[in-house]
Amino acid sequence: MVSLAEDVAIVAFAQTASHAHFNDSEPAMIMPCVNSVIEQVGMDRHDIDFTIAGSCDYLSGMPFAFVMNIDAVGAWPPVYESHVEMDGAWALFEGFVRLQSGDIDTVLVSGSGKCSPGSYREGFSLQTDPYVHAPIGLDPRTQAGFQAQALIAAGKATERDFAEVVARSHANAKANPYAQLSGDRSVDDLLAEPYVQQPLRRLDCPPTSDGAAAMVIARADKARELSDNPVWIRAVDHRIESHHPTLRDLTDSPSVRIAAERVGLHDGPVDIAELTVTYSPEEIILRDALGLNGDTAVNPSGGPLTGSPFMAVGLTRVIELARAIANGDGRRGVAHASSGPALQQNLLCVLEGDG
């Protein structure tokens, strides 16, 4: 088991719908989420000890765009505040670690991204190696295509398997009011669609999405004071693989295997897994690397294939899992967030219900 200095729980969470286009600013998108979680805990905003956000200036299309986002979190008079140029799940990780020092009680976490104004393929290609990858525009969808082809070549999956992930995700999303895409789709119909990135078809890839999410986490005593139904964060771990895709085994995820070991994933039942499956083949790799069997409900929310606001989508996985546990759909589960192309970086977060 993981040994923590301080037990930490999620006491409030909120998310926007996944919008195909949110026609207002990023702060205007975040603000209702922040207001909702502050209202849920019933605190004065300035009594929250630490504030941290995750977002990406490349998506916002403005240097220091994250500074503008502070408009949404209520930072005047000045608050103790930080930012990660990562998905909000990493903001949660920093907040969780910050609480371990035991001197503060509460953290406001948010994540936000608007993909619709720009081209995420062009923007995220700038996060690759600046000498040998970025100048040829090596984009995340291409790297997902490599991963899909590698799975097929290794005999580990077929295009039909990818389509089955899509069909199941879209069917699950019918019950998710925040989903952007949902519905009953037959595997044969999906396979009849043209390729956009052979061997990937349009719905093997995420929709273009805008969205935000926020959460309040607290140390144990404070968590019980703020919530009747806290959801405990038992462990978080983040592992990275090479940024050179040719040096990786793209059909496996050693970083997920290590993270799963470190968070003690199988020290208890895994009722639910909310996974950042940005491209359908990733679910096949993640299920295998996490050692999941038929007892685990995978992406009951529908997952990122049905709504993928980058920089909020990982934090949203944690929220979807927390909601499911708070609702009693399961007692223990894992949320997964990813960064970089083709599952290059992976974060796992184990949540457990009260009692």
Next chain:
Amino acid sequence: MPQLHDVDYTLEYPYTRTTGPVIGPFLTGLRDGRILGQRCGHRVLCPPMEFDPDTFATLEPDLVEVGPGGEVENWTWVGEPSAKHPFDRPFGFAFIKLDGADTALVHAVDTGGDPEAMSTGMRVQAQFRSERHGSIADVYFVPEADAAEQMIEPGDEPVTITEHLIGLRINEPLHPHRARFAQGLLDGKIIGQRSPVTGKVYVPGRGYDNMSRVLMSEADEVEVSNVGTVVAFTELNPVQYYGQTETEPYVRCSILFDGTDQPVIGIDIRDMTVDEMRVGMRLRCIWRDPEDRSVTDIDNRYGNIPETVYARFKPTGEPDVPADELKEHSW
């Protein structure tokens, strides 16, 4: 009459980077029509690296020519190239293990737009662009049978710096409050937003009051005076960075319009020198003729009251407002 427009711009910067002892020779080689790998124990790495990817131990530069032929180990077909890709027609991206190398290079394969020509195990060969700058984009690959003989004239100096023009394309409608503000300028009006919580008036509105964390809408909008007070100013001496269009010094000031609580910053003053500017000075916006106004410089990120809507800011002749009364608004 001038119309509103969608936001459509490219945010662009040239990034220059030093190349170091391994990537430098590699890029020099590409410029000169050769592909180099780095020795790492019994292996050859291409792309070359300054460290052993397994142990992370530093490698002494030890480069060896590889290719120009190689084998495709993995591939994916790019049916819809992005503006940053090496080709504007469909092509294959591939893992290419060059002859003599033990690791694969990611690069583009041009099959004339035919995905059927791609396969794992296919032989490809490097082709060099006629214009080369010491960049990974100096080279691309074609099926071996399509390769042409090339005579490459080597360059003079080794490549020690790379320049990469990065760009982000942004295309979106003006946000509703920005559209109403911009339309106001075309109509010769300055539109602000009054906080329903504090009553403070912000110009231009952002669609929310960040002090009270409350969203604002058209119902909160008010037309404000076109007369205001200078609360801050500075002289800009244009540095000739990439994309700079200004050449001569000019004044930029912040004006607190009457009845508002937040100055409009970044207003350009072209007909007064910095010596003629004073904090507290009263100015009136003199609009351009309606058909001469344009708000194309306003997007969702930048642009307040651009000089494309006004002819000048003219001193009213009123006594200055004491600077002490403006302390709250000096930005």
